[in-house]
Amino acid sequence: MKLIVEQDYAAMSRVAANVLLGKMYQQNRVNLAITAGNTPIKMYEYLVQEVKNKPYLDHVHYYNFDEIPYAGEEGFGVTMTHLNQLFFHPAAISEKQIHVLDEKNYTEQDARILADGGLDLILLGIGEDGHFCGNLPGTTEFTDMTTRVSADALPGMCEVLIQEVGGASSKCPDFYVTMGPKSVMAAKSIVLIANGRKKAAIIKKAFFGPVDSHVPASILQLHPQLTVILDAEAASELDIL
Amino acid sequence: MKLIVEQDYAAMSRVAANVLLGKMYQQNRVNLAITAGNTPIKMYEYLVQEVKNKPYLDHVHYYNFDEIPYAGEEGFGVTMTHLNQLFFHPAAISEKQIHVLDEKNYTEQDARILADGGLDLILLGIGEDGHFCGNLPGTTEFTDMTTRVSADALPGMCEVLIQEVGGASSKCPDFYVTMGPKSVMAAKSIVLIANGRKKAAIIKKAFFGPVDSHVPASILQLHPQLTVILDAEAASELDIL
Amino acid sequence: MKLIVEQDYAAMSRVAANVLLGKMYQQNRVNLAITAGNTPIKMYEYLVQEVKNKPYLDHVHYYNFDEIPYAGEEGFGVTMTHLNQLFFHPAAISEKQIHVLDEKNYTEQDARILADGGLDLILLGIGEDGHFCGNLPGTTEFTDMTTRVSADALPGMCEVLIQEVGGASSKCPDFYVTMGPKSVMAAKSIVLIANGRKKAAIIKKAFFGPVDSHVPASILQLHPQLTVILDAEAASELDIL
Amino acid sequence: MKLIVEQDYAAMSRVAANVLLGKMYQQNRVNLAITAGNTPIKMYEYLVQEVKNKPYLDHVHYYNFDEIPYAGEEGFGVTMTHLNQLFFHPAAISEKQIHVLDEKNYTEQDARILADGGLDLILLGIGEDGHFCGNLPGTTEFTDMTTRVSADALPGMCEVLIQEVGGASSKCPDFYVTMGPKSVMAAKSIVLIANGRKKAAIIKKAFFGPVDSHVPASILQLHPQLTVILDAEAASELDIL
Incomplete structure (x- = not known):
């Protein structure tokens, strides 16, 4: 693991870029x-x-690694909608370079990536509960490849999903899809970014504690090409500094 | 994971070579x-x-990944003695190319490998209990780097070690040393070889079952460059074939 | 350049394999x-x-790098016919894994290889005149990508081609096709094999003399991942030994 | 060759960075x-x-690839003096990370780089005469590794060197040292940068003309991992745009 700590969010973001x-x-x-x-x-x-x-x-190809569909709607789900806003549209990335994972094609995701030559890099965030992609504690196993997670996989999941789709329970899907831990670990390199004090505890736990299925991101420690990029607040509980 | 199944021990050995x-x-x-x-x-x-x-x-450098010292003796321990017999002496490998891990220098092993540019490949066997290197179930954590394991780490460990050192309890060491799971996972590629019917059950468990600390080799599934090379007997419990 | 000299043809062939x-x-x-x-x-x-x-x-893909068509015939040319006999048929390689270069598709060869991810390795022989692939002295420039070479490019070329197609002048093509020096140098690694005393002079000239357009293989010295594998006879004029 | 053309000097510099x-x-x-x-x-x-x-x-190591010593002076020559001013001092790079090539140690440069694991990248400029590093037309051969070039290698060389050392003929050295074309081509990747209209002609000649010993940089076309980064002016004679 390569650990990079920058003083603030802007510097952390620059290094990640x-x-x-x-x-x-x-x-x-x-x-x-x-x-x-x-x-x-x-x-x-x-x-x-x-x-x-x-x-x-033009030879750079992009993949999303999870998706929450809007129930009853055609078109992009939550993740792709955000990626379009954040990056694909402002950067004018052509459709040919964007490889959409959704609730219809998720069973083909791993074979498609393998056929495309594998992921050179996967960029991850981390949740305060230690999740990465859609791998919430209790929803997937470390050995899962890309999979679906049911809306009733966990108590309270439904509320989480309703919030993700914008608050209307009518849009809450029956399931979402995500690359599983084994899919993610198959990437040639992993970069994880985190900022802010509220991430400090999980950063310590996930990257300096034991591998624990209740902290899904803890498995990432064992990838041979992992880079963790933090701002000072997210790193504030680490003894190492 | 790339799975290679060959018809017999000789063919498996040829592919590994x-x-x-x-x-x-x-x-x-x-x-x-x-x-x-x-x-x-x-x-x-x-x-x-x-x-x-x-x-x-001459530019190929070799490392042992564990060692059981002979108590009260100077010189090589069990692993290096075997490697000398099996390979280093018959192949006339020069001392300059052999980087010995032992009970005295084990705390430097990970830093030394990193300074040398990292391991391009680590070749592993597997025990019927799912151990690799000296990572017996219950002796190390997935997050351990190179470490020492005490002779009283497990009930019965003493008997195992006595057998390893040749049967004389006087030669039983207080501890042995091993690269831990995290050290091994840091290699650029991992190759695991197994043959024989008695390995069939653990192969199925370790590579097609859950990640489980009681089956140390199960963590290897998550390495992005893992190759498992088996003979037909060791593969005989796999549904995949 | 990595230079490997083996005692005889069999040992040289084993290392190349x-x-x-x-x-x-x-x-x-x-x-x-x-x-x-x-x-x-x-x-x-x-x-x-x-x-x-x-x-x-099954994930290994094969390419031929030159081709001499049989005039007036459909089907494979000289190179593919030989590769089928030497390797593809006895090794039972599936058609899906074989990417044929011929006189009809040669203008697409470089783009196709690039789209396929580039050549991981190109295996070359060398002629006594210093040619590699179809790059005979005087027929191509160092900067040529895959190209056609006319049957009248050199005096005597016609006789060479007639011999290649089996002796019948009626089968002599108007041109052959070859990856040019720049196409070959774009491979991630180059391996060149040679055996026998009659190759000794050109080996010395091509790999220990100046870069010279009259010795096309002399350019290969400048590839960052070149391995030259020789038997003792082909290496017999090298001072280095 | 990957060709990157940016609108101006600042954009070109950002991409190179x-x-x-x-x-x-x-x-x-x-x-x-x-x-x-x-x-x-x-x-x-x-x-x-x-x-x-x-x-x-801290694991990034830096090398200079040529050096003009100041005659009669101890200490750094022209290149290292400039690199210190431009980068090493303002970036506070530690001495441990800087591997100085000079007129005393140049015969060891290639072996040292090989022992260090090879160059991951070499960043080059280009002269209007097509030189890179100290490889002026007529001073080195394409097959040269790191070498010395005498002050009388070319007519007018002495004047060039006097200008380089600051104008005083008393400081003009008898020779300078440079990595030769073969040394440079051994790097895993090459990046060449150029800006301004006065470089437009040589860019066309070196990267879209023949390999020619009178245009030393023309050999770089044949490296499998070459990136050329230009501003619009340096690219202004290219038909490709």
Whole structure:
């Protein structure tokens, strides 16, 4: 594990953008799975400046790693909608470069990525409960590949999903889909970003505590090419500093 | 995980030799950690033929990944003694290329490997109890780097160690040393070999069952570059075939 | 440049087979361009034993790098006919894994290889005149990608081509096709094999003399991942030994 | 060859900085050879911001690839003096990370780099005469490794060197040292940067013309991992755009 601690959110975001950009300037196809959420907002601002209207980055391909469909609606789910807002639209990424995972094609995700040459990098955030992608504690096993998680997998899951889809219970789906821990660990490199004091406890637990199925992200410690990029607040409980 | 099943022990051994040889013909330094034991005997016979007196392989460096010292004796412990017999002496590998882990230097093993550029490949066997290296169930945690394991870590451990050192209880050491699961997972690639019907059950459990600390090798499933090479007997309980 | 000298043709062929095999046991697609001719005959004998009926090598893809069509005939040209005899048929390689270059599709060869992820390795022989692939002295430039070479490109070329197509002048084509030096240099690694006393002079000239357009193979010295595998006779003029 | 054209000098410099940064965030040692001169000035300004006081980049090692000694003076020569001003001092790079090539140790440069694991990337500029590093037309051969070039190697060389050392003929050295074309081509990746209209002609000649010993940089076309980063002016003679 390579641990990078930066003083603040902007500096952390800049380093994360640098790491992603560093993978992009290749001659051959590059496959990146990227995260939505609040943590990467500033990182995408930096990325957009370097990626927009750059034909020499046409060989970079993007994947989402989870999706919550809007019940009863056609079109993109929650994750792709956010990624479009955060990055794909402002960076003018062409559709040919975007490989959408959704509730209909999730059983093909792992074979498709393998056929595409594997993921060069997967960018993850982490939840205060230790989840990454849609791997909430108790919903998936470490050995799961891309899978579906039922809306009744956990008590309270329904409320979480309703919030994700915007508050209307009518839009709450029966299940969401996610790359499982084994799918994620198959990537050539993993980058995890976190900022803010409220992430400090889980960072300590997930990356300096035992591997524990109740803390899904704890498994990521064992990947041979893991980089964890934090701001000082997210790193504030680490003795190592 | 790449699964390779060969019809018999000789064919399995030939493929394992091929995989190791394939890593060796490089221009830059290559670092290999290799296993002692019965499983690799024939593989080393093949390797010796291709490696002995080949000055163009002088850039290949070898590491042992565990060691049981003989109590009260100077010199090599059980693992290095076996590796010398199986491979280093018959292949006439020079001392400069052999990086000995022992009970005195084990705290430096991980930093030394990192400074040397990391392991390009670690070759493992598996025990019927699911152990790899010296990671017997109950002796190490998934997050352990190279560590020592006390002779009283488990009931019955003393008897195991006495057998390993040749039967004399006077030679039973207080502890042995081993690369832990996290050290092993840091290698760029992992190759695990197994043969024989008596390994069939643990192969199914470790590579097609859950990640479970009682089956240490089960963690290896999550390495992005794992190759498992079996003979037909060791693969005989797999539904996949 | 990594130089490997073995005592005889069989040992040289075994090492060449080892190097190719070493590239094959991967999880992701592997792309190999391979040579016909007399030099690799024994190497293919070794390879067939390790490759035939091995479903775990289905992700290995093969490319020919030049082709001489038989004039007035449909079907494979000289190179593919030889590769079928030497390797593809005895090793029972499936058509899906064989990517044929011919006189009709040569303008697409470089783009196709790039889209497939690039060549992981290209295996070359060398002619006594310093040619590799179809790059005879005076027919191509170092900067050529895959190209056609006219039957009247050189005095005497017609006779050479007639011999290649089996002696009948009616089968002599107007042109042949070949990957050019720049196409070959784009491979991630290059392996060149040569055996026999009659290759000794050109080996010295091409790999220990100046870069010279009259010795096309002399450019290969400058590839960052070049391995040259010789028997003792082919190496007999090298001072280095 | 990957060709990147940016609208202006600042954008070109940002991309060059991104490419270098992208190589830096690794777990293992990274070896970079970098250029002095005017072209990289702004790139170093960007780099300093991301590299200064970052302990997580301590594993990045830097090499200079040529040196002009000041005659009669101890201490650094022209190149290292410039690199110190442009980058090493403002970025507070520690001495342990800087591997100085000079007129005393140049015969060891290639072996040292090989022992260090090879160059991951070499960053080059280009002269209007097609030189890179100290490889002026007529001074070195394509097959040269690191070598010395005499002050009388070319007519007018003495005047060039006097200008380089600051104008005083008393400081003009008898020779300078440089990595030769073969040394440079041995790097895993090459990045060449150029800006301004006065570079437009040589860019066209070196990267879209024949390989020609009178245009030393023309050999770089044949490297499998070459990236050329230009501003619009330096690219203004290219038909490709």
